[in-house]
Amino acid sequence: MILSEKLKLHIKKLFFVIISILVFFGCEDKITQVGEDLLNDDKLEIISLDSRVDNINQYSMQMNQVLALGNASSVILGKDTYLESKVLLNFAINLTTSEVTAVDSIRILSAYVTLVRNYSFGDSNGVFNFNTHSITSDWNPLTITSDSLSKLNYSSQTFSSDLRVEDSLVTFALDTSLVKHWFRAEVDTANYKNYGVILIPTVNTNRFIGFYTYGSGSTVAKIEVVKQKLGGNPDTVTYSAYSDVHIVTGNTPNYGSEKSVIQNGLTTGIKVVFTPENIPSDAALNIGTISVTVDTLLSEPASSLPDYIFANFLKDSSDIKFDDIYSIRLTREGNVYKGNAVAVVNKWHRDKTFYGVYLTSSSPIEGLSRLVVYNSNAVDSLLRPRLQLTYSRKK
Amino acid sequence: MMKKFLIVLFVLISISEYNFAQVKSVYSKFGIGNLEYSNSVRKAGMGDLGSALDDYEFISSLNPAAISELNLTRVEFSGKFNSIYQKDYKSSTSLTTGGFSSFGIGFPISRDNGISLSFGLNPYSIVDYSVKEEVFDEVINKKYTKELSGDGGISRLYLNLSYKLPFGLRLGAGLDYFFGNIDYNSKLLFDNNDDFSSTFLQKNKVKGTSFSFGVISPNISSLIDNFFVDDLKFAVSIQTGGELTNSFMFTKQVASSIDTINSFEGTFNLPIRLIYGLSFSVNKSFVFHFDYLNQAWTKFKHNGLTDNNLQDVNKISFGVEYQKDKLGQSFNDLTIWRLGFSYEQTPFKINNKSINELSFAAGVSLPLSRENTVDFSLQYVTRGEVENSLIKENFIKFGFGISLGELWFIQQER
Numbered sequence: 001m002i003l004s005e006k007l008k009l010h011i012k013k014l015f016f017v018i019i020s021i022l023v024f025f026g027c028e029d030k031i032t033q034v035g036e037d038l039l040n041d042d043k044l045e046i047i048s049l050d051s052r053v054d055n056i057n058q059y060s061m062q063m064n065q066v067l068a069l070g071n072a073s074s075v076i077l078g079k080d081t082y083l084e085s086k087v088l089l090n091f092a093i094n095l096t097t098s099e100v101t102a103v104d105s106i107r108i109l110s111a112y113v114t115l116v117r118n119y120s121f122g123d124s125n126g127v128f129n130f131n132t133h134s135i136t137s138d139w140n141p142l143t144i145t146s147d148s149l150s151k152l153n154y155s156s157q158t159f160s161s162d163l164r165v166e167d168s169l170v171t172f173a174l175d176t177s178l179v180k181h182w183f184r185a186e187v188d189t190a191n192y193k194n195y196g197v198i199l200i201p202t203v204n205t206n207r208f209i210g211f212y213t214y215g216s217g218s219t220v221a222k223i224e225v226v227k228q229k230l231g232g233n234p235d236t237v238t239y240s241a242y243s244d245v246h247i248v249t250g251n252t253p254n255y256g257s258e259k260s261v262i263q264n265g266l267t268t269g270i271k272v273v274f275t276p277e278n279i280p281s282d283a284a285l286n287i288g289t290i291s292v293t294v295d296t297l298l299s300e301p302a303s304s305l306p307d308y309i310f311a312n313f314l315k316d317s318s319d320i321k322f323d324d325i326y327s328i329r330l331t332r333e334g335n336v337y338k339g340n341a342v343a344v345v346n347k348w349h350r351d352k353t354f355y356g357v358y359l360t361s362s363s364p365i366e367g368l369s370r371l372v373v374y375n376s377n378a379v380d381s382l383l384r385p386r387l388q389l390t391y392s393r394k395k
Numbered sequence: 396m397m398k399k400f401l402i403v404l405f406v407l408i409s410i411s412e413y414n415f416a417q418v419k420s421v422y423s424k425f426g427i428g429n430l431e432y433s434n435s436v437r438k439a440g441m442g443d444l445g446s447a448l449d450d451y452e453f454i455s456s457l458n459p460a461a462i463s464e465l466n467l468t469r470v471e472f473s474g475k476f477n478s479i480y481q482k483d484y485k486s487s488t489s490l491t492t493g494g495f496s497s498f499g500i501g502f503p504i505s506r507d508n509g510i511s512l513s514f515g516l517n518p519y520s521i522v523d524y525s526v527k528e529e530v531f532d533e534v535i536n537k538k539y540t541k542e543l544s545g546d547g548g549i550s551r552l553y554l555n556l557s558y559k560l561p562f563g564l565r566l567g568a569g570l571d572y573f574f575g576n577i578d579y580n581s582k583l584l585f586d587n588n589d590d591f592s593s594t595f596l597q598k599n600k601v602k603g604t605s606f607s608f609g610v611i612s613p614n615i616s617s618l619i620d621n622f623f624v625d626d627l628k629f630a631v632s633i634q635t636g637g638e639l640t641n642s643f644m645f646t647k648q649v650a651s652s653i654d655t656i657n658s659f660e661g662t663f664n665l666p667i668r669l670i671y672g673l674s675f676s677v678n679k680s681f682v683f684h685f686d687y688l689n690q691a692w693t694k695f696k697h698n699g700l701t702d703n704n705l706q707d708v709n710k711i712s713f714g715v716e717y718q719k720d721k722l723g724q725s726f727n728d729l730t731i732w733r734l735g736f737s738y739e740q741t742p743f744k745i746n747n748k749s750i751n752e753l754s755f756a757a758g759v760s761l762p763l764s765r766e767n768t769v770d771f772s773l774q775y776v777t778r779g780e781v782e783n784s785l786i787k788e789n790f791i792k793f794g795f796g797i798s799l800g801e802l803w804f805i806q807q808e809r
Contacts (some may be wrong), residue, residue: 031542032488034481035421035786036526038745039543042424044581044595048534144782282648282656284593286583287535340589346649390535392583394645 012052036256042391047283049276051387059378060385062252062260063358065320067267068245070141072365073216074119075246076265077130079201079209081265083250083368085208086149088139089113090196090243091223093182103187105230108176115170116219119210121301121368126206128170132160132179135195141214141245146266154198168283170209179225196243208368213244220244233380252370255298262309262371267364271314273356274387278344279349279386287390288345290328291338292359293383298372309337309371311357313344320358323347328357345389417523419479420788422743422750422779425704426695427577427663428548430742432688432710433457435498436473436796440758440772441714441733444686446672447630449565449611452768453798454499454513457670458609458632459555459567462501466800467766471499471515473796477727480789484781492523496794506801509559514552521548522577537590542582549575549601549639549663563613567632573639573665581655587744594648595656601663603639607632613703616675623677630672636665641698661698666691683718692742706744714739714756726762733758733772741778745785752778758794 051058076085099106137153144152174197185192212219221241228234241375248265255261260270272292279285290311296302313326327346330339341357348354359373374383423429432438437453438445446458454471455461473496480489499515532539555569577599584592609632616627645657667690674684688710695705714735714737720728735756743750756773772794781787 030419030488030490031525031527031544032481032490033486033526033528034483034488035524036528036543037483037784038421038786039424039526040545042581043528043541044593046530046532046539046583048532069619206418282647284583284595284647285591286585286593286649287537287590342589342591343650346591346652350652350654388535390590392595393591394581394597 011259041395043395045320045395046390046392048287049279049387049389051217051274051276051297051384052381054276055278056274056276056387058272058274058376058385058387060260060270062375063269063271063320065267065269065358065360065364066145066147067365068143068145069146069247069265069365070143070245072246073213074210074367075213075221075244076119076208076210076248076368077199077201077246078122078128078208079203079205080122080126080207082253083208083248083263084201085246085248085265086367087199087211087246088141088144088152088196088244089199089221089241090135090194091182091221091239092242093186093194093239095183095186099183100187102229103183106180106183107228108179108183109135109228109234111174111176111179111223112162113172113174113221113223115211115221117168117170117209118212118219119208119367121208121210123207127202127204128165128207128209129143129202129205130160130199131158131202132172132197132199133157134181135198136193137348138195141243144245144247146247146249149249152198159197160199160271164310165209170211174223179223181187210367211342214241248368255295255372258374258383259295259298259372260375262359262361262364262373263368264361264364264370265368266365267360269358269360269364270318270375271320271356271358272311272376272385274352274385275354276387276389279389279391280393283349283393285349285390285391287345287388288341288343289338289386289388290330290341290344290357290389291336291386292330293336295372295374296335300370305371306362306369307332308362310360310362311339311341311344312360313347313360314355317355323357330359341387345387367395405575407719409611417494418477418521419490419523419525420481421524421526421786422745422788423522423524424579424739425745426520426692426702427665428520428744430520430690431518434473435471435516435577436496436758436770436772436794437760437798438714439792439794440733440735440756440770441684441716442686442712442737442756443754444670444672444688444710444712444737445610445674445684445714446609446632446670446686447628447674448682448684449628450682452766452800454501454515456497456499456513456515456517456553456555458611458630458672459569459607459631460557460565460609460611461560461567462513462555462629463512463565463567463611465501465503465511465513467503469501469798469800471497471759471796471798473497473770473794475795476793478791478793482787484784494704496796502665506518507531509557509565511557513554514554516550516552519549519551522546523548528543538586540582540584542580542584543584544580545578547577547599549573549577553607555607565611567607567609569607569609571605572602573605576600591650596644596646596648598644598646599663600642600644601639603637603663604638605665606635608635609633624675625677625679626682627675628673630670630674632670632672634668636667638661639665643698657794662696664694664696666694677802679721680717680719682718684712684714686712688712690742695742702775704745705742706740706749708740710737710739710744729762729765731760731768746783746784747769748780748783748785750779750785752776760798768798768800770794770796783787
């Protein structure tokens with residue numbers, strides 16, 4: 001025996017302790033700064049581009065996105081120099097069994113429509129008036145748009161009177177013959193139709209008022225009908241609107257070639273296309289920022305500019321189709337809306353195509369507010385839409 | 396005993412994903428990385444080389460002819476702890492790393508004819524560095540970190556065969572299979588989640604075969620009358636190097652999206668490695684060796700391109716080993732003590748300055764029995780300089796290993 005068993009055991013234990021330490025704690029992943037100068041050739045090149053100073057071409061154009069406004073929280077009626085908003089309403093007429101059998105003998109003594117206000121735009125002291133026409137073709141509040149409005153048929157005859165505009169309500173009388181027609185439509189669907197009414201502002205109207213819509217509960221538009229059965233006493237019944245929508249037509253104000261408008265209701269937005277050149281295909285885009293400057297004096301209402309707008313990534317060069325994943329929120333800082341576009345610019349860089357972003361309100365179907373934005377034609381380059389990029393690449 | 400050891404070794408290696416001892420040196424960025432030579436604890440304790448040493452108690456991977464004296468099936472395993480101090484002109488750091496160094500197994504097939512077979516795995520080169528630079532960019536008004544790292548290396552799986560001619564000339568030949576991944580990472584990291592960090596990865600997957608040849612002369616001390624040395628031998632070994640294939644892929648990652656920028660099949664052209672060795676013994680107890688190694692890294696080509704940051708390697712090594720009585724019975728008789736020294740012109744020539752390395756070493760092999768030893772080595776290595784934007788590096792390398800011998804295939808004569 002060369003080595004005592006005890007000593008041999010100690011040596012073995014020591015050896016396996018060393019191996020265990022090596023396996024489990026052997027490597028220290030410490031990152032230091034020593035020697036970084038020797039790796040200058042390996043360091044990433046960091047390049048920043050700014051459309052204000054670098055060669056990034058851009059153009060912008062105002063574009064109208066046709067949207068149905070059926071999901072808006074207000075139906076807006078009114079008119080000003082640029083816009084006109086019509087309202088379509090349809091009431092659910094529910095007859096009792098006895099009324100169905102004796103519908104011809106029912107007399108409609110009066111019918112008043114009540115609209116509860118929740119929105120106002122434009123000159124609060126302006127004229128507000130409208131005519132009510134009976135709609136004679138079918139419509140769907142979720143699909144009808146300014147484009148399809150021309151296909152809607154309605155009578156030339158007006159059925160409203162006794163308009164009262166109060167602080168919280170707007171009421172008007174509806175021709176009882178029209179209501180009787182709707183009663184008959186509940187019984188005889190072949191010869192009578194109830195497609196509701198369309199409210200069209202008169203030419204001299206110069207303001208907009210918005211009203212609660214279907215889904216708002218008790219504040220939805222109602223029609224109060226006083227009816228009388230043959231030989232019976234007058235009876236008052238209220239019917240609620242089950243279908244309502246407003247349709248905005250017209251044009252945005254023209255503020256000159258340097259400014260474009262994001263117009264709610266009309267659902268107008270601004271397409272901005274940047275064409276940064278000379279970004280190598282092997283570059284990794286690390287930072288991307290898009291910002292736009294608004295004219296706060298021309299925007300309406302100037303006192304309550306939205307906190308943010310959206311820049312949606314366009315999927316097509318001619319149509320307004322978005323890739324919803326790449327929607328950028330531009331948050332307001334003073335008169336500048338700015339947002340992180342790094343995901344968008346990476347997609348653009350990856351796809352090698354960039355159809356631009358579409359600047360739109362955060363809720364374009366709501367209200368009629370407008371944001372006046374300096375566009376790519378702004379003479380002062382500091383006011384133009386701005387793209388800032390930082391990319392890295394291997395030298 | 397040996398079989399149990401192999402099982403434990405296999406488990407440990409599996410757990411560690413065969414983690415070779417790291418070097419944590421920016422110099423390893425250049426060429427194919429930090430070059431490793433013997434990977435044996437014995438050699439580490441006596442100057443890192445020793446191509447003419449043909450002792451039966453250890454497996455040499457430097458010279459295929461050196462295994463001709465094996466008389467038992469022998470398994471060797473070694474690992475390393477490195478304590479590193481690095482300094483450049485603006486900062487310094489110290490860190491420790493560790494990992495496995497090598498594994499080898501050798502079999503005597505015909506002891507009379509010096510026919511032995513060995514195979515093993517050890518690192519040929521190691522790439523291991525990671526540095527960072529924190530930057531505040533005034534243009535974008537943001538802070539970011541540039542991180543550069545490299546890891547991997549080329550491993551060498553060898554199969555050596557030796558043969559001894561009747562007059563004592565030992566010949567050896569080997570087949571080397573080189574393989575490994577060398578990855579270079581360049582990262583740009585932002586502190587916030589709004590901006591996308593990016594990673595550029597250059598991945599080299601290398602593989603290929605090469606050959607080793609070696610020769611060790613017979614003892615020529617007897618040719619000289621009254622010569623004070625004994626067992627005087629000369630050795631030459633050559634690793635042919637050659638062309639390795641390199642599957643190169645260059646990718647960029649931004650956020651979670653990975654794109655391939657470039658990929659192709661390229662080559663690594665390893666230069667020939669030549670080692671000239673001399674060994675002799677004095678008074679039967681002392682064994683000396685002198686070695687010179689040359690490898691023309693100026694001829695190295697990576698995908699057809701030479702590297703201006705490389706130079707030819709010239710390494711001289713000297714070592715001495717003392718064992719009181721090889722045939723003794725006591726622990727003291729069989730314990731082997733070692734001292735060594737080496738000076739190397741490393742393959743790195745950075746900023747037109749040659750990076751030279753000086754190493755002092757000591758070691759000991761403690762016998763567990765006549766056939767089995769536990770080996771330790773301690774090296775102090777210094778290289779580089781602070782001037783010329785270079786790095787001064789001091790290493791203390793602690794090596795440990797085990798060398799086990801057992802009869803496996805040859806019936807013991809009784």
